[in-house]
Amino acid sequence: MRATPQPITRTASATFPPRGLPQARGGAAHALLPIENVDHFRRPLRRGETLFRSGDRFNAIYAVHCGSFKICVVDGEGREQVCRFPIAGDVMGLDGLGGGHYESDAVALEDSEVCVVPFAPLERRARDDRSLQKNLCSLLAREIIHDQGMILLLGSSQAEGRVAAFLIGLSDRFRQRGYSSRDFNLRMSRAEIGSYLGLKLETVSRVLSSLAERGLVAVDQKRIQILDPAGLRRVLTTG
């Protein structure tokens, strides 16, 4: 069953971002962060490495160049919750913009590379550049919209609907970025998916098995194939 794994990371670095224009996306539509006129540089990270941590002084925002991350928030009791899985083109660290320090942790799920955009020069440049200003606001607003969607998902749907929404969301994002939306490899563990969806890892595993039994997807460990996108979407309205 160990069939042709998708070299997602490699493909990513070949096609993204198109010419210094990291593509960013919070919810449904796209927004670009045009940084070609702003100071920035690349930084590679190893799998498991932390890019920033809650409480760190805010000094840059980041665009994922290739690879993938998890963004987590932690409560007083150390309970951790994944709240996003940025992939190539997504922007990270915007939550630091309010209070001068980040409010979440960003950890690489695989060997990855980010585009570091120091905030001071970005802000300086935004003073004159109206479109850059607009884009920044747009990025922030889209993240709000994404989070509102997440709140809706967590507040009002069942395990099966959540997992289906997760798969469809990933699939859509891969399509937007030019990868296969029908066949991809998960970079995160069942436990991380569970945290993201407010479920236990066993439940995630069971739901995946159940979706597979019904012929909607094929699951082999980390590899996911979407066999019946319409059927999967139908699960959203059911569960």
Added chain:
Amino acid sequence: MRATPQPITRTASATFPPRGLPQARGGAAHALLPIENVDHFRRPLRRGETLFRSGDRFNAIYAVHCGSFKICVVDGEGREQVCRFPIAGDVMGLDGLGGGHYESDAVALEDSEVCVVPFAPLERRARDDRSLQKNLCSLLAREIIHDQGMILLLGSSQAEGRVAAFLIGLSDRFRQRGYSSRDFNLRMSRAEIGSYLGLKLETVSRVLSSLAERGLVAVDQKRIQILDPAGLRRVLTTG
């Protein structure tokens, strides 16, 4: 038992916002939206009236002057989820900033008044006014932080913890605004609280009864008294 109801609304309009400076807050800290140099006007709304609806063309942001609102998102199947309860000083409508139309509904929970800040002149003014620019970003970032906290709450805690968090959150916000943090009236129904917390209304009612039995709060319909703030906070870590 119908003892001295708190005239929250009236007090609100007397003390907020201080001198055309609606106070806004997304999560823990404050941010101000300085609008004294920007076009704006007041608009009263009756209980139940809708200020904006998802899909409406975005053209203004709003600061609650007095009264209270619920902000809801709705999914494809018409499932509605409350994602915020803005009160005096809070800003609404920022999610419209990204795509040109609002992505949520805002409904008055009681007769209220908002400060309408048309976006075009606000944006125009922000071009030169660096502090206004910063404040706008700050507001957006704080809303992201608030939403992340909400995701954490919905994803990783139990019914009791959620209700306790809701009460503590409200209490803190009332304190910040100069009202009693120990004795207040809820403007929303049990069903709306349930929607906000991802619980059914019966569960909200039961949890409130249970907290009351244990002497942490006193509940009489809409009126809430926090009898043991520390004890209530302890529930957060437990549930």
Added chain:
DNA sequence: CGCAGCTTTGATCTGGCTCAAGAGTTGTGG
């Protein structure tokens, strides 16, 4: 090879949901 971490699957338990009844509250019109 052997161990550690991840995933699947089974069995059981339980917190919160569902269904249902009744009490309290608010608004309306006579």
Added chain:
DNA sequence: CCACAACTCTTGAGCCAGATCAAAGCTGCG
């Protein structure tokens, strides 16, 4: 002012989705 209707809230009983506990497979790495 009262009576009635429409809500809203509380409380009980039973049930079920998802959590918890437990035991194997798989994978990958030293």
